Amino acid sequence: MKPSFIFCFAMLGCILGCTVGPKPIDYGHVGCHFCSMTIVDKQHAAQLVTKKGKVFNFDAVECMMNHLKDEDESTIALFLVNDFDQPGELVDATGATYLISENIPSPMGAFLSAFSEEQAAQFALDDNGGELFTWNQLKQEYQ
Template identity: 75%
Template structure:
């Protein structure tokens, strides 16, 4: 009976230790995985979480997109971006709408912002000019 309990506890421990979930970004203290710049901008940060639960933080969506060129996306469990309208709130990058507008600077100069709601992105576009993109269009642009 005792070996069964030990095996059961080990399995439970592995499942808990490898949870695939977002982790809070420690703004002002943690560096970008791609460019090593300290992450301070709560409107433009991004995060990748592998299927094994390893978290990678980025100071800007463009850093995450550049890093993805070198990684196998099938190993990723979560693609997350900060919602421009709700600074510090990570949202699903695949469902976000992206705005490239030279009137809204981002940390690495790509002028790229993410929005959880398409309507908010459209409203910001009307006030600032630029171009709206989906996740697929953004990936296509960065893989050129």
């Protein structure tokens, strides 16, 4: 093979291997980065992806929020949470609406759920009580 072909092939491999994006959570097999509990709940899991493509999985949004207390957020490319109404579906955490309701348990006991649609969060609030938060309000709660 020609050296230029080998170089191009190697560069393509690096580009494809270093993509920054969400990775599927292997429910029932992977542990939470914060508390080490096995992640099984598809309605409450969360994920951080660094700008270098490293993935951190969490069994609950509250674990991710607690982890962020000690994290340099400028290194994070993606903040992701499971949509409560679409179990297993990771959505942008910064655009989600959050509900803290004692009638909806979460894995670590904070009663915190994320919704991709504000209207869905409002329906859950109407049915279960509690309080709604935006991403920035939730971050303030966990400082």
